[in-house]
Amino acid sequence: MKKWKLVNTKLLCRSDHVSVFDDTVxxxxxxxxxxxxxxLKDFVSVLPIVEDKVVLIKILRYxxxxxxxxxxxxxxxxGESPKETAFRELEEETGYRAEQLESIGxxxxxxxxxxxxxxxxxxxxxxxxxxxEVTEQIEMKLTPIKDLPKLLTSGIIKHPPTLIxxxxxxxxxxxxxNFSV
Amino acid sequence: MKKWKLVNTKLLCRSDHVSVFDDTVxxxxxxxxxxxxxxLKDFVSVLPIVEDKVVLIKILRYxxxxxxxxxxxxxxxxGESPKETAFRELEEETGYRAEQLESIGxxxxxxxxxxxxxxxxxxxxxxxxxxxEVTEQIEMKLTPIKDLPKLLTSGIIKHPPTLIxxxxxxxxxxxxxNFSV
Numbered sequence: 001m002k003k004w005k006l007v008n009t010k011l012l013c014r015s016d017h018v019s020v021f022d023d024t025v026x027x028x029x030x031x032x033x034x035x036x037x038x039x040l041k042d043f044v045s046v047l048p049i050v051e052d053k054v055v056l057i058k059i060l061r062y063x064x065x066x067x068x069x070x071x072x073x074x075x076x077x078x079g080e081s082p083k084e085t086a087f088r089e090l091e092e093e094t095g096y097r098a099e100q101l102e103s104i105g106x107x108x109x110x111x112x113x114x115x116x117x118x119x120x121x122x123x124x125x126x127x128x129x130x131x132x133e134v135t136e137q138i139e140m141k142l143t144p145i146k147d148l149p150k151l152l153t154s155g156i157i158k159h160p161p162t163l164i165x166x167x168x169x170x171x172x173x174x175x176x177x178n179f180s181v
Numbered sequence: 182m183k184k185w186k187l188v189n190t191k192l193l194c195r196s197d198h199v200s201v202f203d204d205t206v207x208x209x210x211x212x213x214x215x216x217x218x219x220x221l222k223d224f225v226s227v228l229p230i231v232e233d234k235v236v237l238i239k240i241l242r243y244x245x246x247x248x249x250x251x252x253x254x255x256x257x258x259x260g261e262s263p264k265e266t267a268f269r270e271l272e273e274e275t276g277y278r279a280e281q282l283e284s285i286g287x288x289x290x291x292x293x294x295x296x297x298x299x300x301x302x303x304x305x306x307x308x309x310x311x312x313x314e315v316t317e318q319i320e321m322k323l324t325p326i327k328d329l330p331k332l333l334t335s336g337i338i339k340h341p342p343t344l345i346x347x348x349x350x351x352x353x354x355x356x357x358x359n360f361s362v
Contacts, residue, residue, distance in 0.1 A: 020196070035243055137209065177330065
């Protein structure tokens, strides 16, 4: 299968977290089309396990402007590896410090972007200090692992990294299989 | 938990599929901040089942400009219900016509947007005619259900609706549970 050929790119707008471009591309058929591309920062999401519970957070998500039940997430800053971000964000958002992180793969949240999301499981946690950003209102919710199937089928969780990480965690618990990175 | 209060919105750019705004909002703390919001069309993704196989498609995804293994997806057009879109996109992308569709929930692909993704499972399929859009290069791949766990742990699939729908399908097969809509 042939790739698309980029012949021109035009910046439409840029803000702190989002840049949008109109790319002019030649399709394998020879036809020229314009495709809108979105640049977003890569991020990590971390599923923290404390004994027989997972640590979820309730966070207000704008523009939906409602509470979302999620695992901790955060953008990868310049010079950080995904794992370094995961250690940092876990402690900032939950106050838990992890001794080890296990990667459980990655995905691309948006087809119109090259953004990557990296998923981790955090075990052997120690209580540290929560340090929230000005826009973050976060409430922690420890949920027993045995309640996860019911929580997943309830439809309450709408956040893809959380859905994927929780489903992978249950799958690993059942089968003993690991996820390729 | 208090909501954010929108006091001003400024259009940064608009293209066929993407609009970006800088919203000025007052946080519950009283602080005023600017938040970049992205408007994207809602979409559906459909997992088609043919006997003991699922129908996956290989599609070239720009700007990553590489093949992605996915279930069929498409934007909800004006006046369509998610289910109507699912019937239409399934047939356009795979040539299969479904007699029935089962909803397996929804999610929000991007925290910075109110975009919704609706997931369906399609059964009792009849062969119709594939009708692709100009930008679509699609190759179908029938995958035995028994191979899905290995496919999921391989890390090949990077498309969130596909990851979530396949995991839900396996979960339903194992437990007999359904997902709330």
